[in-house]
Amino acid sequence: MILRIGESGDPNDVNNGDFNVLDGFSMYLAGVVVFRFVFALMYVLKWQCRYSYNAKYKVNEYNLESKFKKLKKNKD
Numbered sequence: 001m002i003l004r005i006g007e008s009g010d011p012n013d014v015n016n017g018d019f020n021v022l023d024g025f026s027m028y029l030a031g032v033v034v035f036r037f038v039f040a041l042m043y044v045l046k047w048q049c050r051y052s053y054n055a056k057y058k059v060n061e062y063n064l065e066s067k068f069k070k071l072k073k074n075k076d
Contacts, residue, residue, distance in 0.1 A: 050057040 047057075051059060
């Protein structure tokens with residue numbers, strides 16, 4: 001069915017300015033992609049700001065390598 005819709009019209013006239021079904025469907029898909037990208041970016045930025053400026057969400061970093069070295073020295 002999709003192939004028949006794509007074959008409809010004059011094959012020599014590539015872009016005559018008409019807005020057909022495939023153009024509408026591709027615009028819909030592009031809109032979904034832009035929507036998802038924008039709101040995903042907003043979500044990531046929101047959490048980055050929370051991690052940076054809010055002490056409640058601060059991630060503590062632990063140097064496990066130094067702790068391992070201390071344990072190893074104690075065993076020797």
